[in-house]
Amino acid sequence: MKASSAWSVIVQNVRRNRRAFALSSVGIVVGVSTFVFFIALSSGVKERVLNRIYPVNQIEVEPAMVQVMGVSTSVLDGEDLGEEMVETLRGLPAVTAVYPKMRSRLQARLWGGKSLFGHALRTEAFFDGLEASLLAEELQEVEGVVEKRARAAKRSSRACKRDVECPLGDECRPDGTCGRVEYWRRFSEAHAVSYCDEDARCAVGQRCIEGRCHTPCVNGACQVTGDRCAAAPGCSGGACPAVCMPSCESDGSCGDGLACVGPAGSGTCQPIPCQLPRREALWSDLPADVLGQRTDRCANGVEPGSAACVPEPCPQSTTCATGDVTSLRGTCEPPIPVVLSPFLIEVFNTSVASALGFQPLDGVQALLGVRFKIHLGASYFSDALPKERQAIRVGEVVGFSSKALDFGLTVPIELVQSLNTRFMGREAASTYDTFVLETAGNEDMSGLIAALEARGFELSRKSRDARKAADLLFILTLVFGFISLVIVGIAAVNITHTFLVIVSERRYEIGVMRALGATRSDIRRIVLGEAALIGLAGGGLGVCIAFGASGLANWAAEQALTAIPFKPDDFFVYDPAILLAALGFSVLFCVLGAWVPARRASRVDPARVLVT
Amino acid sequence: MIRIRDLHKRYVDAEVTAHVLRGLDLEVQPGELLALVGKSGSGKSTLLNVIGGLDQSYEGEVQVAGVTLRGLDDRALSRFRHETVSYVFQLFHLLPHLTVLENVRLAAWFDEASRIAGPDARALELLDRVGLADRAGSRPGQLSGGEKQRVAIARALFTRPRLLLADEPTGALDSEHGSSVLNAITELSRADGLTVIVVTHDDQIAARCDRVVRISDGRVVHPGEAT
Ligand SMILES: Nc1ncnc2c1ncn2[C@@H]1O[C@H](COP(=O)(O)OP(=O)(O)OP(=O)(O)O)[C@@H](O)[C@H]1O
Ligand SMILES: [Mg+2]
Numbered sequence: 001m002k003a004s005s006a007w008s009v010i011v012q013n014v015r016r017n018r019r020a021f022a023l024s025s026v027g028i029v030v031g032v033s034t035f036v037f038f039i040a041l042s043s044g045v046k047e048r049v050l051n052r053i054y055p056v057n058q059i060e061v062e063p064a065m066v067q068v069m070g071v072s073t074s075v076l077d078g079e080d081l082g083e084e085m086v087e088t089l090r091g092l093p094a095v096t097a098v099y100p101k102m103r104s105r106l107q108a109r110l111w112g113g114k115s116l117f118g119h120a121l122r123t124e125a126f127f128d129g130l131e132a133s134l135l136a137e138e139l140q141e142v143e144g145v146v147e148k149r150a151r152a153a154k155r156s157s158r159a160c161k162r163d164v165e166c167p168l169g170d171e172c173r174p175d176g177t178c179g180r181v182e183y184w185r186r187f188s189e190a191h192a193v194s195y196c197d198e199d200a201r202c203a204v205g206q207r208c209i210e211g212r213c214h215t216p217c218v219n220g221a222c223q224v225t226g227d228r229c230a231a232a233p234g235c236s237g238g239a240c241p242a243v244c245m246p247s248c249e250s251d252g253s254c255g256d257g258l259a260c261v262g263p264a265g266s267g268t269c270q271p272i273p274c275q276l277p278r279r280e281a282l283w284s285d286l287p288a289d290v291l292g293q294r295t296d297r298c299a300n301g302v303e304p305g306s307a308a309c310v311p312e313p314c315p316q317s318t319t320c321a322t323g324d325v326t327s328l329r330g331t332c333e334p335p336i337p338v339v340l341s342p343f344l345i346e347v348f349n350t351s352v353a354s355a356l357g358f359q360p361l362d363g364v365q366a367l368l369g370v371r372f373k374i375h376l377g378a379s380y381f382s383d384a385l386p387k388e389r390q391a392i393r394v395g396e397v398v399g400f401s402s403k404a405l406d407f408g409l410t411v412p413i414e415l416v417q418s419l420n421t422r423f424m425g426r427e428a429a430s431t432y433d434t435f436v437l438e439t440a441g442n443e444d445m446s447g448l449i450a451a452l453e454a455r456g457f458e459l460s461r462k463s464r465d466a467r468k469a470a471d472l473l474f475i476l477t478l479v480f481g482f483i484s485l486v487i488v489g490i491a492a493v494n495i496t497h498t499f500l501v502i503v504s505e506r507r508y509e510i511g512v513m514r515a516l517g518a519t520r521s522d523i524r525r526i527v528l529g530e531a532a533l534i535g536l537a538g539g540g541l542g543v544c545i546a547f548g549a550s551g552l553a554n555w556a557a558e559q560a561l562t563a564i565p566f567k568p569d570d571f572f573v574y575d576p577a578i579l580l581a582a583l584g585f586s587v588l589f590c591v592l593g594a595w596v597p598a599r600r601a602s603r604v605d606p607a608r609v610l611v612t
Numbered sequence: 613m614i615r616i617r618d619l620h621k622r623y624v625d626a627e628v629t630a631h632v633l634r635g636l637d638l639e640v641q642p643g644e645l646l647a648l649v650g651k652s653g654s655g656k657s658t659l660l661n662v663i664g665g666l667d668q669s670y671e672g673e674v675q676v677a678g679v680t681l682r683g684l685d686d687r688a689l690s691r692f693r694h695e696t697v698s699y700v701f702q703l704f705h706l707l708p709h710l711t712v713l714e715n716v717r718l719a720a721w722f723d724e725a726s727r728i729a730g731p732d733a734r735a736l737e738l739l740d741r742v743g744l745a746d747r748a749g750s751r752p753g754q755l756s757g758g759e760k761q762r763v764a765i766a767r768a769l770f771t772r773p774r775l776l777l778a779d780e781p782t783g784a785l786d787s788e789h790g791s792s793v794l795n796a797i798t799e800l801s802r803a804d805g806l807t808v809i810v811v812t813h814d815d816q817i818a819a820r821c822d823r824v825v826r827i828s829d830g831r832v833v834h835p836g837e838a839t
Contacts, residue, residue, distance in 0.1 A: 006720040517694020517722035607666040
C-alpha cells in the first residue's frame with residue numbers, strides 16, 4: 001500500500017470515528033498539557049527566579065562557624081581569607097572562576113528619595129562589595145538594555161562631547177555618540193577613588209599625597225602601561241613628588257570627572273577640582289545642590305575666582321565630592337554605583353511604604369538613576385568617627401540583582417576595598433568575607449562542596465536556600481512528570497479499548513480490504529496510523545492548552561503579586577525539545593495503546609467474516 | 613485456469629473436527645462460466661475461499677492462473693487476491709461510509725504497482741457498464757439490493773481480475789433483481805474473457821452457465837454418478 005493511499009484512508013477513518021476518538025484522546029490532551037505546563041513552569045522558575053539568585057553552576061561559600069562554649073566563631077582566621085585564598089579556590093578542580101565578596105567595615109548612613117517619595121528616607125547603610133562581572137548580565141537584563149538599544153537604533157545617533165549635547169535621558173557615550181543611559185555600565189565601569197589621610201590608609205605600595213592615594217614614580221617611570229609621571233594633583237609648592245597618572249590626549253580619553261591636564265603630548269588624567277556653593281549643599285540630596293562648581297575654570301571663560309565668573313558645574317554625571325565634612329572643596333566624581341536587592345523593594349512595598357505613608361514603588365525604571373547621600377563614618381546606631389574622617393558621597397541606584405545584599409547597598413568590590421582601607425586601614429581591606437565559585441557546566445557540585453567544607457567553608461545562607469529550592473523544584477518536576485505520565489498511560493488504555501471496539505465494528509470492512517489485496521501489515525499500518533494521528537492531534541492540542549494555561553497563570557500572577565515588582569513577566573520557559581518530546585510521547589503512547597487492536601485487525605480472517 | 617487435485621479441508625474447532633472437503637478434484641478452463649451447486653453445508657463457500665486465496669489451511673494441490681497457492685506468504689497472497697481474483701458476496705459488503713464511486717475504486721488503495729491508470733475514470737466506466745453511472749455519488753444505503761450487488765460487481769472487476777468468484781450473488785435478491793445481477797456478471801465476464809465460478813441454489817441460474825458442478829460429500833459429483 002502506498003503511503004499516500006494509507007494517509008487518505010487514515011484521515012478518512014479518523015474523521016469517521018471522530019467522536020469516539022475525541023473522547024478517548026481527552027486523557028492524552030490532559031496528560032500532555034500537564035506535562036508541558038509543569039516542565040515549562042519549572043524550567044521558567046529555575047531560569048528566571050532561581051538562576052537570578054544563583055545559577056546552577058555557582059555557589060557562594062563563607063567561613064564555617066563553630067560554637068565554642070556558646071559563642072560562635074569562624075574556623076578560618078581573617079588572614080586566611082585574602083588574595084591567597086582566592087588563588088587557592090581558583091586552583092580547586094572544576095572551578096572556573098572565583099568572585100570574592102567584601103563587606104564594608106565602617107559605619108554609614110544614608111538619606112534621600114525626597115523627589116521620589118515626597119519626604120526623605122533615612123536609614124543606616126551597609127555595603128557589600130562584589131565584582132561587577134558577576135552582575136553585569138543580570139543588570140542588563142533587568143534594565144532591559146537590549147530593548148533600549150533596539151529603540152535607540154531606530155533613531156539616528158548624534159555625535160557629542162558632553163551629556164548636555166544629547167537629548168533628555170541620553171548620555172554621551174565613550175564612542176562620542178548620544179545613547180540611552182545604560183545604568184549597568186556605571187557599575188561595571190566604576191573606578192575607585194582612594195582617599196586617605198596617611199600612607200597607611202592607602203593600598204600597599206601607594207602613598208597618601210594631598211588626600212589621595214597615588215603610586216609614586218620609580219626613577220621617573222611607571223609600571224602600568226599607559227601611565228605617565230606627573231606632579232601629584234592638588235600639590236602646590238616645590239616639593240611635589242612625581243606620581244603615576246593615566247596619560248591622555250584630551251578630556252574624552254579620561255574617565256568621568258577627570259580632565260586631561262598638561263601640555264599636549266604629555267597630558268595626564270587628573271581630577272577636576274570643585275567646591276560646593278553653600279554649607280547646606282553638603283547635607284542636601286537635591287540635584288541642584290550636589291552638582292557643585294568647578295574651580296579650575298568658568299563657564300564664560302573668565303579666570304576662575306574673578307567676580308565675573310559664571311560657575312561651571314561638574315561635568316557628565318559627576319558631582320562635587322568633598323574630602324571630609326569640614327570642607328566644601330573637593331573633586332568632581334561619579335556617584336557611587338549602587339545595586340539593590342529586589343527583596344528590599346518587596347519589603348518596602350509590602351510593609352514600609354504603608355506604615356510610613358510612602359508611595360509603593362512600581363518597577364525598575366522609577367528607581368534607576370535615583371541619587372541619595374551617603375554619610376560615611378557616621379551611624380544611627382553607634383559612635384561616629386571624628387569629623388575630619390567623615391565624608392559625604394552621592395550614591396546612585398544603577399540596578400537590581402537577586403545577588404545583592406538584601407538589606408543594604410551592593411557596590412563594586414574595588415570601592416569597598418578603598419573605603420575599608422581609608423576608614424579602617426589596610427588590614428580591613430585585605431580580608432574577604434565570602435567567595436562565589438563558578439564551575440564549567442551543570443557539574444555535580446557535591447564534590448566541590450565537600451572539598452570546600454574540608455577547608456573550613458560552608459555554603460552561604462542564600463546559596464544553601466537556592467540549592468534547596470532547586471532540589472525541591474527538581475522533585476516537584478519529577479512528581480508532575482510522573483503524574484502526567486500516569487495520565488497518559490491511563491489514556492493509552494482508554495485508546496486500546498476504543499480501538500478494540502472500532503476494529504470489531506470494522507471487521508467486514510477489513511475483510512473486504514483484505515479480499516481486495518490489503519496485506520496484514522497494510523491493515524496494521526492503517527490502525528497504527530490512526531492512533532499516531534490522534535496522538536499528534538491530542539498532543540498538539542495539549543501543547544496549545546498548556547500555552548493558554550501558562551498565559552492565564554502569568555496574568556493571574558500579574559494580578560495577585562502586585563507588591564513584587566521584580567517578578568518575571570513570564571514564568572514559563574518553553575524548550576522546543578520538550579515540546580517535541582511531549583508530542584513524541586503522545587504519539588508513542590497512542591501507538592502503544594493501539595498495538596493490540598492493530599494486531600487483532602491484521603488477523604481478521606476475511607474468509608470467516610465475508611462468506612456466509 | 614484452475615487445477616485442484618485431492619483437496620482436503622478440515623475445520624478443527626476446540627472439540628469437533630469437520631472434514632468438509634474430502635479429496636476434491638476440479639479443473640476449470642479459462643473463460644468458463646461455472647455454476648457450483650450442492651446442499652447447504654456441502655462446502656461450496658469453503659472451496660471458493662481456498663481458490664480465492666482467503667484460506668490457506670488445506671491439504672492437496674491448488675493451482676490458480678498458473679500460481680500454486682500453497683506456500684505464498686501474506687504479501688504474495690495479497691497480491692494474488694488483488695491482481696488475479698475478485699469476489700462478489702451474497703451480502704454485498706459495500707463500505708457504507710464511502711460513495712458508490714469510492715467503493716468501486718476501493719482496490720486502488722492497494723494498487724502498489726499502479727496497474728490501474730486513472731482509477732476514477734475506470735470506476736465510472738464500470739459503473740456505466742452496470743448501469744449505475746448516475747449513482748456514482750450516492751451512498752450504498754441509498755441503493756436497492758440489486759443495485760448494491762451491481763456496484764459490488766463493478767468493484768470486483770475494477771482490478772481486471774482473471775477469475776471472478778461469486779458466492780450466491782443473488783441469494784439476497786428477488787428473482788427480478790437476481791437475473792439482472794446475473795446478466796451483469798455474464799455479460800461483463802464474457803466481454804473481458806473472465807473465468808467465473810458462481811455458487812448458487814437457483815436452478816435457473818445454474819442452467820444459464822456453461823457447466824454445472826455439484827459438490828456432495830466433499831467431492832465433485834460427476835454427472836454419471838449422481839446421488
Ligand atoms: N470457520 C468454520 N469453522 C468450522 N466449521 C465451518 C467453518 N466454516 C464452515 N464450516 C462448516 O463447514 C461446512 C461447509 O460450509 P460451507 O460454508 O462451505 O457450506 P456451503 O456449501 O457454502 O453452504 P451454504 O450453501 O449454506 O452456504 C459446514 O458444515 C459448516 O458448518
Ligand atoms: Mg456458502
